Amino acid sequence: MSTSTLDDLGTPELVHVTEGQTCSDDAWEAAYKRFETPEEEIAKFLTRLRWFDAEQWPRDLEIVELFCGRGNALVAWDQLGFSQLEGVDLSATLISEYEGPARCYVADARELPFDDASKDLLAVHGGLHHLPELVSDLAKALDEAARVLRPGGRLLLVEPWNTPFLRMVHAAAANSLLQKASDKLEAFQQLYVHEQETYDRWRSQPTVILEMLRERFDTEKCSERWGKLYYLGRKS
Numbered sequence: 001m002s003t004s005t006l007d008d009l010g011t012p013e014l015v016h017v018t019e020g021q022t023c024s025d026d027a028w029e030a031a032y033k034r035f036e037t038p039e040e041e042i043a044k045f046l047t048r049l050r051w052f053d054a055e056q057w058p059r060d061l062e063i064v065e066l067f068c069g070r071g072n073a074l075v076a077w078d079q080l081g082f083s084q085l086e087g088v089d090l091s092a093t094l095i096s097e098y099e100g101p102a103r104c105y106v107a108d109a110r111e112l113p114f115d116d117a118s119k120d121l122l123a124v125h126g127g128l129h130h131l132p133e134l135v136s137d138l139a140k141a142l143d144e145a146a147r148v149l150r151p152g153g154r155l156l157l158v159e160p161w162n163t164p165f166l167r168m169v170h171a172a173a174a175n176s177l178l179q180k181a182s183d184k185l186e187a188f189q190q191l192y193v194h195e196q197e198t199y200d201r202w203r204s205q206p207t208v209i210l211e212m213l214r215e216r217f218d219t220e221k222c223s224e225r226w227g228k229l230y231y232l233g234r235k236s
């Protein structure tokens with residue numbers, strides 16, 4: 001295993017990726033960028049964080065954004081005044097697009113480069129559904145989150161959820177005429193095609209996923225709406 005991070009100047013300096021593991025592919029990353037502009041994404045993350053009442057939390061919380069991609073959730077945390085920010089993602093390409101004060105690590109969420117009980121909050125805005133093995137990899141990622149959080153620390157998650165709204169969006173995105181009419185739907189469909197295997201497995205196992213969260217965290221908020229699971233849990 002090798003390790004690396006991007007230093008404060010954005011220079012790759014260390015990496016922490018299991019040998020042989022690849023990041024998301026180029027076609028997926030291209031569709032991801034077409035789906036939302038950075039501005040749209042930051043506005044979405046701000047809305048979510050406000051829904052979780054993040055504006056009421058101390059601004060010196062040590063926060064790690066897992067599966068941080070190009071770092072727009074880190075921008076949202078920063079805009080809300082949080083100052084102790086770090087990010088983790090497998091894709092060096094996406095991380096290198098982030099410009100901001102957070103320290104970012106090219107690393108695997110199943111093997112975090114942090115000490116035990118060293119962080120106050122871990123956040124995920126869409127990432128767990130990319131893990132190859134639903135039960136074993138999700139268990140690894142959640143166990144790592146529980147290891148790294150301080151007692152009383154929180155896990156904040158937003159992940160796709162198989163609500164009627166999501167099924168409707170998928171039906172629309174699969175329609176080639178609608179894809180031609182909407183770049184967003186076309187990009188959504190491309191994303192789906194490239195992550196279908198893990199994504200469909202994730203969508204089909206809501207009970208298992210909720211049980212795994214509840215085994216490790218005390219649930220503070222749990223809401224299923226607009227095709228997403230919104231979850232906030234505390235490490236006891």
Ligand SMILES: C[S@@+](CC[C@H](N)C(=O)[O-])C[C@H]1O[C@@H](n2cnc3c(N)ncnc32)[C@H](O)[C@@H]1O
Pocket residue numbers: 023024041066067068069070071072073088089090091094107108109110124125126127130131
């Ligand atoms: C749907 S994107 C979400 C990115 C970001 N959370 C956002 O909403 O902008 C999923 C991200 O997870 C990353 N990823 C996939 N598997 C990972 C793993 N095992 N550990 C860390 N990051 C991973 C991918 O590189 C990708 O950037």
